[in-house]
Amino acid sequence: MEYVKLTSENLADEHICCAISNNNDVQVASKKAWLAERLKDGLVFLKSKERGKCFIEYIPAENAWAPIEADGYMHIDCFWVSGSFKGHGYANDLLSSCISDAKDKGKLGITVISSGKKQAFLSDPKHLSYKGFKLADTAEPFFTLLYLPFDENAPVPKFKACAKMPHIDKSGFVVYYTHGCPFTAKYVPIAEEYARANGIPFASVFIDSKEKAQNAPMAWTNYAVFRNGKYISNEILNENKFARLIEKSETI
Numbered sequence: 001m002e003y004v005k006l007t008s009e010n011l012a013d014e015h016i017c018c019a020i021s022n023n024n025d026v027q028v029a030s031k032k033a034w035l036a037e038r039l040k041d042g043l044v045f046l047k048s049k050e051r052g053k054c055f056i057e058y059i060p061a062e063n064a065w066a067p068i069e070a071d072g073y074m075h076i077d078c079f080w081v082s083g084s085f086k087g088h089g090y091a092n093d094l095l096s097s098c099i100s101d102a103k104d105k106g107k108l109g110i111t112v113i114s115s116g117k118k119q120a121f122l123s124d125p126k127h128l129s130y131k132g133f134k135l136a137d138t139a140e141p142f143f144t145l146l147y148l149p150f151d152e153n154a155p156v157p158k159f160k161a162c163a164k165m166p167h168i169d170k171s172g173f174v175v176y177y178t179h180g181c182p183f184t185a186k187y188v189p190i191a192e193e194y195a196r197a198n199g200i201p202f203a204s205v206f207i208d209s210k211e212k213a214q215n216a217p218m219a220w221t222n223y224a225v226f227r228n229g230k231y232i233s234n235e236i237l238n239e240n241k242f243a244r245l246i247e248k249s250e251t252i
Contacts, residue, residue, distance in 0.1 A: 172201025
């Protein structure tokens with residue numbers, strides 16, 4: 001397998017690997033605009049040369065769009081190998097490259113947000129545990145901060161207090177999102193339209209800066225759904241998922 005590292009020079013032409021075939025799609029445009037700025041902050045996006053979901057994205061933790069305290073670490077934003085790419089050792093290649101790069105840059109280790117058991121959009125905790133990642137901290141309702149220290153005396157990272165017990169003082173449905181995930185550019189407007197058509201109180205909050213993300217009221221900032229102040233999901237909503245979530249959350 002050959003791999004490609006995104007740069008400011010090749011970003012416009014390269015495919016970004018998520019399940020979007022059209023390079024001119026609004027989702028791709030939003031993600032690439034976000035990436036263009038993050039590359040300046042030290043972000044690395046390494047992907048398979050072939051099109052498909054096979055990539056890793058990481059950044060110095062001080063610049064991560066996540067409410068964590070992990071100075072000196074490298075933070076994995078997204079790590080995704082699926083479909084026909086699974087089972088060939090590509091995940092090992094990508095993670096090994098991240099580890100090597102972090103060591104070369106003098107980092108203390110690597111952090112990543114996961115969960116107790118596999119959840120949508122989060123890195124697989126079983127695979128990370130197999131690779132030596134340990135539990136650093138937890139945040140409600142199911143988030144874990146995992147870390148791979150390069151030295152046994154390295155400080156243990158943690159979630160910021162603002163993210164430990166997610167809650168907001170707003171009624172109705174509220175979705176927080178960033179363009180760190182390309183799907184939000186398409187599906188947040190779909191959720192907004194569905195809510196409007198069905199008379200559902202709904203608001204969206206676009207997290208457009210590192211500072212806002214690092215002080216967000218939940219652990220996973222790419223997409224977060226609250227209802228009447230209570231955190232209920234990190235799964236990106238289409239119409240059907242929104243309808244099911246409404247029914248389910250009536251009992252929460």
